[in-house]
Amino acid sequence: MGKQGKSTWVFAGLVAAMAALSAVPGVVKAVHLPGPAWMAPVMLAVAAVLLGAVKPRFTVINDASVARTKDTVAQDEGARRSLQGLPAPKTVAETDPTLLGIHPSIPLPAGAQGSLSPDLPEYVVRDIDADLRTYLRARSAKGGFALLVGPAAAGKTRSAWEAIFSTLPGWQLLRPNPGGDMAWAQSRKLGRSVIWLNEIQDFLTGAAPLEAATVRRLLADTDQPVILIGTIWADRHAQLRTIPATPPEPTTPSPAPRPAESADTSQAAGGLAEQQPNAPGRNEKDVLEQARIFSLTAFTEAEWERARELAGRDPRLAHATANSGTSLGLTQVLSAAPELILSWEQADNPYGKALITGAVTARRCGHPPTIPTSILQALANHYLTGQQRADAPANWLQQGLAWACQPVHHSQRISPLAPHGDQPGQTDGHRVTDILTNHTAPTSPAPTAAITPDEVWNTLIAHAAPDAQRAIGRAAYYVERMPQAADAWTRAADAGNTNAMYNLGFLANDQGDTDTARTRWTQAADAGDTDAMTSLGFLARDQGDTDTARTRWTQAADAGNTTAMDLLGDLARDQGDTDTARTRWTQAADAGNTNAMTSLGFLARDQGDTDTARTRWTQAADAGDTDAMGLLGILADERGDTDTARTWYTQAADAGNTNAMTSLGFLARDQGDTDTARTRWTQAADAGNTTAMNLLGFLAHDQGDTDTARTWYTQAADAGDTDAMTSLGFLANDQGDTDTARTRWTQAADAGNTDAAAALARLEEQ
Numbered sequence: 001m002g003k004q005g006k007s008t009w010v011f012a013g014l015v016a017a018m019a020a021l022s023a024v025p026g027v028v029k030a031v032h033l034p035g036p037a038w039m040a041p042v043m044l045a046v047a048a049v050l051l052g053a054v055k056p057r058f059t060v061i062n063d064a065s066v067a068r069t070k071d072t073v074a075q076d077e078g079a080r081r082s083l084q085g086l087p088a089p090k091t092v093a094e095t096d097p098t099l100l101g102i103h104p105s106i107p108l109p110a111g112a113q114g115s116l117s118p119d120l121p122e123y124v125v126r127d128i129d130a131d132l133r134t135y136l137r138a139r140s141a142k143g144g145f146a147l148l149v150g151p152a153a154a155g156k157t158r159s160a161w162e163a164i165f166s167t168l169p170g171w172q173l174l175r176p177n178p179g180g181d182m183a184w185a186q187s188r189k190l191g192r193s194v195i196w197l198n199e200i201q202d203f204l205t206g207a208a209p210l211e212a213a214t215v216r217r218l219l220a221d222t223d224q225p226v227i228l229i230g231t232i233w234a235d236r237h238a239q240l241r242t243i244p245a246t247p248p249e250p251t252t253p254s255p256a257p258r259p260a261e262s263a264d265t266s267q268a269a270g271g272l273a274e275q276q277p278n279a280p281g282r283n284e285k286d287v288l289e290q291a292r293i294f295s296l297t298a299f300t301e302a303e304w305e306r307a308r309e310l311a312g313r314d315p316r317l318a319h320a321t322a323n324s325g326t327s328l329g330l331t332q333v334l335s336a337a338p339e340l341i342l343s344w345e346q347a348d349n350p351y352g353k354a355l356i357t358g359a360v361t362a363r364r365c366g367h368p369p370t371i372p373t374s375i376l377q378a379l380a381n382h383y384l385t386g387q388q389r390a391d392a393p394a395n396w397l398q399q400g401l402a403w404a405c406q407p408v409h410h411s412q413r414i415s416p417l418a419p420h421g422d423q424p425g426q427t428d429g430h431r432v433t434d435i436l437t438n439h440t441a442p443t444s445p446a447p448t449a450a451i452t453p454d455e456v457w458n459t460l461i462a463h464a465a466p467d468a469q470r471a472i473g474r475a476a477y478y479v480e481r482m483p484q485a486a487d488a489w490t491r492a493a494d495a496g497n498t499n500a501m502y503n504l505g506f507l508a509n510d511q512g513d514t515d516t517a518r519t520r521w522t523q524a525a526d527a528g529d530t531d532a533m534t535s536l537g538f539l540a541r542d543q544g545d546t547d548t549a550r551t552r553w554t555q556a557a558d559a560g561n562t563t564a565m566d567l568l569g570d571l572a573r574d575q576g577d578t579d580t581a582r583t584r585w586t587q588a589a590d591a592g593n594t595n596a597m598t599s600l601g602f603l604a605r606d607q608g609d610t611d612t613a614r615t616r617w618t619q620a621a622d623a624g625d626t627d628a629m630g631l632l633g634i635l636a637d638e639r640g641d642t643d644t645a646r647t648w649y650t651q652a653a654d655a656g657n658t659n660a661m662t663s664l665g666f667l668a669r670d671q672g673d674t675d676t677a678r679t680r681w682t683q684a685a686d687a688g689n690t691t692a693m694n695l696l697g698f699l700a701h702d703q704g705d706t707d708t709a710r711t712w713y714t715q716a717a718d719a720g721d722t723d724a725m726t727s728l729g730f731l732a733n734d735q736g737d738t739d740t741a742r743t744r745w746t747q748a749a750d751a752g753n754t755d756a757a758a759a760l761a762r763l764e765e766q
Contacts, residue, residue, distance in 0.1 A: 092194060093169035100175070101198040101231075102157045103335040103435075107412045109315050121334055122314040124307045126159050128294045135292055136167040136229075142222035145215065145624065147200065147288065148231045150296035152438030155331035156231035157198050159296065164194050164229060171227070179206020179368060179467070185214045190226050197230030199369075199434070201240065204284040205474055206368055207467035209499075212286035213562050216592030219290065219623045230291070233438055239478050240284040241656070275567065277535035279510075280477050280485075280503045289655060290624030299329040337435045339408040344416055344436055345443055350388045351400030353445065354380035356416045359432035360439075360446040365460055366475025367468050370420045370429040373397070375463045382456050383445070401430070450479040457484040464488075466495035473503065482507070493520070498529040505535060514539060525552075530561035537567065546571070557584075562593035569599060578603070589616070594625035601631065610635070621648070626657035633663060642667060653680075658689035665695065674699070685712070690721035697727060706731060717744075722753035729759060738763060 098104075098119045108118050116122070128148075135146060146163075148156040164171070172193045176184060179202065195218075197203055203210040218226050232240075299307075304321065307330050311318040320333040328337055347353035358379030362371050377397055381389070393399065404417040416436060419427045440448055447453075461472055461484065473488030486507060492500035505520030518539055524532035537552035550571060556564035569584035582603060588596035601616035614635055620628035633648035646667055652660035665680035678699060684692035693716035700708035710731055716724030729744035742763060748756030 089172045089174055089193075091169065092164050092171050092173045095173050097158075097161045097165075100157060100161055100196060102161065103153050103331070103433075104413050105334045106316055106319065106336050106410065106414070112315055113313065116314055120158070121316045121320075122310045123158065123162055124155075124303060124310060124317070124330065126155065126296065126303060127300055128296060129159065129163065132159070132163045132294050133167050135294075136163055136227060139225075139227060140168060140171075141225060142622070143219050143225035143227065145219060145228040145291040146230075146294060147237075147291035148229075148294050148296055149234050149237045150231075151234055152434040153332040153335040153337055154296045154329060156296050158331070160198070160229050160231060164227070168194055168227065176203070178202035179208055185210075185218060189224075190218070191224035193226045195226055195228045197228060200230035200232050200287075201236045202369055203230075204240065204287060205366060205471045207470070209283060210287060212283050212290070213592060215287055215290050216562075216594060216623055218592070220590075220592035220619070228291075232288075233434070234295075234297075235438075235440075237288065240281065241288050242478075243279045243281045243285055275538070275570070277506055277509060277538050278531060278563075280474060280506055289626065292624075293655070299324075299331075304330065332435070335435060336408055336414040339410075340414065340416055340433060340435050341439055343408045344439075345445060347403075349400060349403040350384060351380065351392065351396045352403030352416075354383040354388075355397075355400045356404050356432060356436065357383045357446045359417060359430060360437050360444075361452060361456060362460055363432060363434075363437045364446065364449045364475075365452060365457060366449070366472040367460065367464060368471060369431050371431070372429040372463075372465075373401070375460065376401075376430060378459050378463045379456065382453075382459065405430070449475055450481075454484070457481065458487070461488045461491065466492045466497050466500075469495075470497050470500045470503075473500065477503070493523075496527070498524045498527045498532070501527070502529055502532045502535070505532065509535075509539075525555075528559070530556040530559045530564065533559070534561060534564045534567065537564070557587075560591070562588040562591045562596070565591070566593050566596045566599070569596060573599075573603075589619070592623065594620040594623050594628060597623075598625065598628050598631065601628070621651075624655070626652040626655045626660065629655075630657060630660045630663065633660065637663075637667075653683075656687070658684040658687045658692065661687070662689060662692045662695065665692070685715075688719070690716040690719050690724065693719075694721065694724050694727065697724065701727075701731075717747075720751075722748040722751045722756065725751075726753055726756040726759065729756065733759075733763070 102120065105119065105121050108116060132146060132148075135144065138144075139146075146160070148160050150156050164173075170192075173196060174184070174190070174193050175196045178199065197210070200210075215228065218228065304324050307317050308321050311321045316334060317330075320330045323333050323338075324330070326333070326338070332338075344353065344356050347356075355376050358376050359371050361379055362375060363369070367375070380397075380400070384392070401417065405415050405419065407413055407415050414433070417430045417432055420429060420431045421427045447456075457472075457476065461469060464472055469488040469492040473485045473492065476482070476485035476488060486504065489497075489500040489503045489507075493504055501520050501524035505517045505524065508514075508520060509517035518536065521532040521535045521539070525536055533552050533556035537549040537556070540546075540548035540552060550568065553564040553567045553571070557568055565584050565588035569581045569588065572578075572580035572584060582600065585596040585599045585603070589600055597616045597620035601613040601620070604610075604612035604616060614632065617628040617631045617635070621632055629648045629652035633645040633652070636642075636644035636648060646664065649660045649663045649667070653664055661680050661684035665677040665684070668674075668676035668680060678696065681692040681695045681699070685696055693712045697709040697712035697716070700706070700712065710728065713724040713727045713731070717728055725744050725748035729741040729748070732738070732740035732744060742760065745756040745760040745763070749760050
């Protein structure tokens, strides 16, 4: 029974007890039991007082229970309807793999063995398969999230399919629609389901994005294990994990401590004052960072050899292996990538080529997969010469589309463009093969998003639908085309898109325009956007209005926003109310918020309960939280278990956590392996970790290389690291340059560095 259920039963029991108490005087009188004369009126008075105290509380709890029951019923009904909107679920083994987004293959020649599939060539085992399948088997007990990363037509989707077919054949396979209704994820009956997220970028940037909180909740429910498995291009993965204008990573104040010494495990990470509104793209980053990454790059020699062994049975593999000397991989040859690229680059129909180029541009600039004909027509105009426009026949659009939709060469069914409709008998637009979208070689006719001319961006934005404008704005934001991002989001917001309203508020706040930020966030909050409610709380907090901050965060938390629940816990902790902090963090953790799990671990640690701390941090780490992995490494390191510490640090570092990379450097340094320490710190420094830059400076200084030390210190100081500023002051002072020393120490002291202030005071005393 849950906490609320227990509370309801407790109060119901109290009410029953009070009722019995109020009946006692009557019973005494009726049966003439002995007792003083004052007993009856006193007991009646006590009963009245207790009932008066209990009744309001019971009413509140009962009303809240009814409201929660209604919410749960509504949520379950929404999930049921949403599930009904998905393709009919089947088991993995019953699913037709050709429906999952696997690139169609070049055709099977006539006369080939009848046992061969006409749709899928024989599968060539990939080097990652063993690790992927081991992971899926291990996570089948409590759920997991696997993400295959690689270029277009690298074989990601086929490898993912073969893995789940091998390891989870009896599980239900759910195939949600990118950008469609995500209410299905609220179902409490998803246990033993595989959620298929092919081309996950379209689920993250569409009209109804997959939320990080949804993924956390799915992964946190270990009683109903689900496996999320997705694919994404390598460049899109890197882009979606990089957020422009993100504040620099907090640095560790002490110069070169042990990991266990440097970590502040006395309080929850990311204090309330440090937290800020989520930047556009934060959700995408948070989703991707919960996944275990499996990288598919170029075909290895071992994979080519396995393909050659199968080539005698499958003529398609024989054709592909005969082209192993090209820059393309086997799967790309099987997908007719050479023919597709050639037909685009050397097109004999300028109108078809312009339409393909327009489609590729639209996708690179963030438009959802299905591109309406009106957009293709408008964008194609940018890729036609004046002569071609003048010579265009009246039916140039239809002629160009027909040419672009023709199968290439001998492939029979693989074409640059293909019509697409959501309902039988209708065409909603066209889709361009991602082989061409991902083809960014110098010979590509389409520019990348970063260098696409303003007028092309503007045409795309002006012709796109509001949901598409939101996604286009996100793409513009990623490549730092802020005017185009603002234009796209303004148009989408004016059409009622709350996410675009939120993003405009963030842009304004980032530029110091808090009034516009408040206006936009209020607009979004009034429309039900809980992130906007949370951000309004941040604005109030920054102005010292804690009461309004609490009100806004409570509003968001009551609507299910786990970040707001976590913030309310932080607020209570900062005010010394540990019980409320624990309640709020538990509420958020139960809904899958890993920050709250981590905070509960800190709370347990502060009370000397290391076992509970480890349990909470393990829970967060299992849900993909890399900070929690690092904390588990610190726990292991503190008790002398270096091997376990290294395992946790490596897991976090492999997921991109730069503090974990730094900790691995400490482990190596302590074992006398300076080279590995330098490698790990350089890895972290290259990713922007200023602590690692400092450590590389210390390492160089210890080895007498002051020039390299100065270079690293300067890089860290330029990123705002006051320890590095202080170290630059010492370097200058050692060389007799007291003016530079004073300048550097003053810079650091003004930013609050006490070591610099002390050094400056000593200098002035000389």
